[in-house]
Amino acid sequence: MKRIKFVSALVVVITGCLFLTTWFLPTVAANKDNNNQPARSFTVKAVIPHNQTDKKLTYYDLQVHPQQKQTLKMVVTNLGTKKLKVDLNINNAYTSQNGIISYDKSYVHLYKAQQPALSDLVQGKRHKNIVIDPQQSRTVKFTYQAPKTSFQGIILGGITASAAVGNSKKKNLTIQNRIRYVTGVVLRSQTHTVNPHLTLGPNVRSQSRNMQSGLNFELRNAQPINLSKMKLRVRITPKTKNMPLRQLNNMQMAPNSTWQVFVPYKKLTAGTYVLHLNVKEKPGWEQNFTRKFTITKSQENTLSKESSARNWPILTWILLIVVLGVVLVIGYLLWVYLQGSKHN
Known part of the structure; x- marks a missing residue:
């Protein structure tokens, strides 16, 4: 009889622990009503002005004249069944560490720019908050004034619109979802072509990023021109043998920006190397760079420690705690059972 009670208790404990595991797992809120209509969802649409260079584009690509003043209009529509707060920002373009053109930073310093940044041309607030009723639309306006003189290339920025669309629950761990749209803003003045030209910074060094060495x-x-669909071919030649060839595809760079390029390499021991870099963007344009660099023993040790460090996510720790709890409870019940058996 005691054996049956022990087994029953064990089943209850394991079932309870499995329930707790499910309870603590992060869940993505479906955020929908019973009629499958999303509670929070929205879209944005640029109102294309008369000076758009190509009416087929869905972003702003504008031909401007010196000191021209213009208001950009964007229609934001709430597609959901609840009120929605939308944040809008008009920012400069920059090159992210991942090698894409981004617009999410409120302050971006341009690199050796001969023309003003888009943020310097905006008149009034660059950040706006709006609340939209369900199934309604609102028009948001940003006003800018073109530079005093004509400029080469382009001035590039973007309008980001974002809103929280996830449900928050007190009794359950929920991931907060956000929807973000980006609408590019391109200002042009002179019509002649600007050719790309890159330079390589003075420092080439070993680094650890996202638990990877490289x-x-x-x-x-x-x-003042962007680069898109760039292809980078990276080759490292030490004194003894050639390292594996690395290639990065579909990379981007914003006008007047810098990019911290990271190329994964598993083993970078101390020594002297030569970096051979080839960059291509389109047929007929490419650049080659060669740079000698040294990795010290201290840098090698630091890189090894950073790469091997384990940074487990919170979910892993939760699961480990639950499993440990199961083991402890089973051990305790087993001990109680054995103690009871001794007295019989």
């Missing part, structure tokens, strides 16, 4: 160097774009 090589870091800086590419600099001082030209």
